[in-house]
Amino acid sequence: MKWNYENEQWVQLPPHLKHLPLFTRHIDLTSWLFRVLWAIFLKLTFTFYIRLEVKGNFKKLYKKYPKLILISNHASHLDAVSIAAAIPFRYWLDLYISAAKDYWFSNPFFTFFSSHCLGAIPIDRKDRKGEAIKLCTTLLKKLERIWLILFPEGTRSKDGLIHPFKRGVSLFSQSTQTPILFLYLEGNSKLWPKGSFWPRPGKLILHVGPVLPPSSIEVINEEYKKWVLTINPKAYG
Numbered sequence: 001m002k003w004n005y006e007n008e009q010w011v012q013l014p015p016h017l018k019h020l021p022l023f024t025r026h027i028d029l030t031s032w033l034f035r036v037l038w039a040i041f042l043k044l045t046f047t048f049y050i051r052l053e054v055k056g057n058f059k060k061l062y063k064k065y066p067k068l069i070l071i072s073n074h075a076s077h078l079d080a081v082s083i084a085a086a087i088p089f090r091y092w093l094d095l096y097i098s099a100a101k102d103y104w105f106s107n108p109f110f111t112f113f114s115s116h117c118l119g120a121i122p123i124d125r126k127d128r129k130g131e132a133i134k135l136c137t138t139l140l141k142k143l144e145r146i147w148l149i150l151f152p153e154g155t156r157s158k159d160g161l162i163h164p165f166k167r168g169v170s171l172f173s174q175s176t177q178t179p180i181l182f183l184y185l186e187g188n189s190k191l192w193p194k195g196s197f198w199p200r201p202g203k204l205i206l207h208v209g210p211v212l213p214p215s216s217i218e219v220i221n222e223e224y225k226k227w228v229l230t231i232n233p234k235a236y237g
Helices: 029-049 058-064 078-086 089-094 109-117 130-144 168-176 217-229
Strands: 050-055 067-069 096-101 120-123 145-150 180-185 202-214
Touching: 029 050, 029 078, 029 089, 029 109, 029 180, 050 078, 058 202, 058 217, 067 168, 078 096, 078 109, 078 120, 078 145, 089 145, 096 109, 109 120, 130 145, 130 168, 145 168, 145 217, 168 180, 168 217, 202 217
Parallel strands: 050 202, 067 145, 067 180, 096 120, 096 145
Antiparallel strands: 180 202
């Protein structure tokens, strides 16, 4: 069934969509409470267990760019939460994370956590009707403020190296005229490599890079690679 984004169809909405601002009819106090608790947990975790260092300033970016697509390399389950932990909590109501529906919305517990703690947007990787694309572009067009975290590689890197980005990020950016913020996570694959059950303690560095205007995937790939190689010459193997 296709969802009409101009008409909530509230009663029929599946649980994994009800938290999104296109559909929510009121301030969700449950979400707010769990986000506060989740923020406290992240603060403790990324201070004492994983030492997160942020090289950049999100405050200046937030004032200048009400809408941004934040893109990063993707090599572990730490990636989305570490980016969220690096961004001041007062900006979280405008922060959304694209997340694989078949994993992060696979059961009631994950659905609740993804919706109320992460503010996740479900992305169906097998969707051939373009509903996930329509949902993201609608959010980017209609919301006054939105920072959307995307992992353009599409899946976690098995070898820790950065692989070519898929075209989705350029499609979202160009169709909504949303600029792109480059982020690079250094050390994520070592702390929680694909296949490991739990992250290891250690240091994680989040590099905040330049903002690129809406561009083609070829330009995004080229400019991102050029920037990352100034930080880690071995990031692409």
